Amino acid sequence: MAHTVQESPAKIPGPLTLHGLSVEGVNQCVHCGLCLASCPTFSELGTEMDSPRGRIFLIKSLAEGRIALTDSVADHLSLCLDCRACETVCPAGVPYGGLIEAAKAEMEHRRPGSPARRLFRWLNFGLLLGHPRLLGLAAAGLRLYQTCGLQFLVRSSGIVRVLPRTLRAWESLLPPLPSRAERAPLPRLVTAEGPRRARVALLTGCVQAVVFGAHNRATARVLAKNGCDVVVPEGQGCCGALNAHGGDHARALALARRTIDAFEAARAEAVIVNTSGCGAHMKAYGRLLGADPAYAERARRFAASVVDLAEFLARAPLRGPLSPVPLTVTYHDPCHVVHGQKLRGEPRRLLAQIPGLRIVELTESDWCCGSAGIYNLTQPEMATRLLQRKVSHVLATGADAVVTANPGCILQIQAGLAAQRSAMRVLHLVELLDRAYGAPPR
Ligand code: SF4
Numbered sequence: 001m002a003h004t005v006q007e008s009p010a011k012i013p014g015p016l017t018l019h020g021l022s023v024e025g026v027n028q029c030v031h032c033g034l035c036l037a038s039c040p041t042f043s044e045l046g047t048e049m050d051s052p053r054g055r056i057f058l059i060k061s062l063a064e065g066r067i068a069l070t071d072s073v074a075d076h077l078s079l080c081l082d083c084r085a086c087e088t089v090c091p092a093g094v095p096y097g098g099l100i101e102a103a104k105a106e107m108e109h110r111r112p113g114s115p116a117r118r119l120f121r122w123l124n125f126g127l128l129l130g131h132p133r134l135l136g137l138a139a140a141g142l143r144l145y146q147t148c149g150l151q152f153l154v155r156s157s158g159i160v161r162v163l164p165r166t167l168r169a170w171e172s173l174l175p176p177l178p179s180r181a182e183r184a185p186l187p188r189l190v191t192a193e194g195p196r197r198a199r200v201a202l203l204t205g206c207v208q209a210v211v212f213g214a215h216n217r218a219t220a221r222v223l224a225k226n227g228c229d230v231v232v233p234e235g236q237g238c239c240g241a242l243n244a245h246g247g248d249h250a251r252a253l254a255l256a257r258r259t260i261d262a263f264e265a266a267r268a269e270a271v272i273v274n275t276s277g278c279g280a281h282m283k284a285y286g287r288l289l290g291a292d293p294a295y296a297e298r299a300r301r302f303a304a305s306v307v308d309l310a311e312f313l314a315r316a317p318l319r320g321p322l323s324p325v326p327l328t329v330t331y332h333d334p335c336h337v338v339h340g341q342k343l344r345g346e347p348r349r350l351l352a353q354i355p356g357l358r359i360v361e362l363t364e365s366d367w368c369c370g371s372a373g374i375y376n377l378t379q380p381e382m383a384t385r386l387l388q389r390k391v392s393h394v395l396a397t398g399a400d401a402v403v404t405a406n407p408g409c410i411l412q413i414q415a416g417l418a419a420q421r422s423a424m425r426v427l428h429l430v431e432l433l434d435r436a437y438g439a440p441p442r
């Protein structure tokens with residue numbers, strides 16, 4: 001891929017921003033290159049402009065008005081997974097996640113793309129993610145599409161091959177939609193078993209609620225077993241993470257405000273999140289809404305109360321009794337758990353407490369699987385390369401199942417294993433914990 005950059009005559013003085021968002025963090029980069037070996041796209045392509053250091057140079061140059069937002073610049077920035085592996089290893093503390101989100105927001109504003117692309121984004125970001133009822137209806141329609149044989153017809157007839165690239169990728173990644181019972185909302189309150197430890201509020205999410213409602217139910221059960229009253233606040237929906245990662249900044253702000261409103265009313269000691277991208281994003285609400293006088297302080301308070309499920313449970317030994325789960329598993333670290341929230345030991349410590357479970361380490365366990373929000377739809381070629389790399393490491397473990405903690409990773413790795421005709425299962429961490437508490441295997 002070429003990476004020429006055009007000089008722009010205008011140089012804009014003042015604080016460095018893109019789309020009104022600060023990118024001052026670019027000045028923390030000391031160009032040491034320690035991040036390069038951890039960057040999946042640099043590892044695959046070997047080009048400086050597809051490395052964190054190269055992208056930081058592009059973001060700084062754009063903000064200073066020294067280069068134009070050419071196709072080439074947009075391509076290098078769009079290829080970034082926002083996996084934040086570079087943040088984990090950076091000795092200078094460059095806040096890379098915020099920089100790339102600002103760059104993506106700028107690109108969406110200045111290069112919105114074709115009418116078809118804008119319609120696709122509006123349908124997803126504007127209509128479905130923002131309106132849980134419509135998302136529920138869409139899930140019901142997709143379930144019908146899958147169960148009435150239409151999906152089989154579309155796939156076997158080859159119609160799918162004439163669809164636009166993004167729609168083709170979307171169709172191929174469509175997970176089996178669960179039954180209506182599994183998509184039904186959770187009860188507003190699940191009461192603690194045994195001595196009460198805390199009152200927590202659970203994020204049930206958007207896609208998570210309609211595709212992986214079973215994980216939300218398992219989460220409520222496991223928390224209750226560990227002494228938590230679990231409140232499921234009304235009026236919640238998408239937290240805005242997918243919008244923010246996709247450069248849809250305005251809607252990300254609106255969804256963050258709605259989430260805060262819904263959860264404040266629950267008066268819980270902690271907000272528990274079982275999806276990694278949402279947890280990392282909600283912990284950043286303080287920065288996101290820092291310039292909003294009505295929400296800045298509330299957003300900081302709210303962000304401080306957000307806790308990943310594994311992070312919360314690992315604060316104390318799991319309450320017994322736990323039944324044996326006789327499986328060999330390996331663990332894939334979702335980027336926004338291990339890099340976005342710096343949680344590496346917590347999920348492993350929980351798995352280690354399950355009797356009968358054998359854990360084998362995964363090579364490059366903290367490398368992105370290529371899912372990365374909607375990256376596998378927008379950048380299917382790189383996503384497939386990274387998925388194949390991930391799946392080859394997963395298969396080499398010989399495990400019965402790969403465990404992770406994010407719906408996007410689950411769907412992506414499932415698709416990769418299916419392509420290899422492997423029967424290995426992909427499980428959410430909470431499914432195993434739930435099994436250890438007596439739930440039947442699914
Ligand atoms: S490790 Fe940090 S300081 Fe060094 S080049 Fe990468 S982003 Fe810059």
Ligand code: SF4
Binds near residue numbers: 085
């Ligand atoms: S976020 Fe991931 S893909 Fe993007 S520059 Fe950093 S390490 Fe590379």
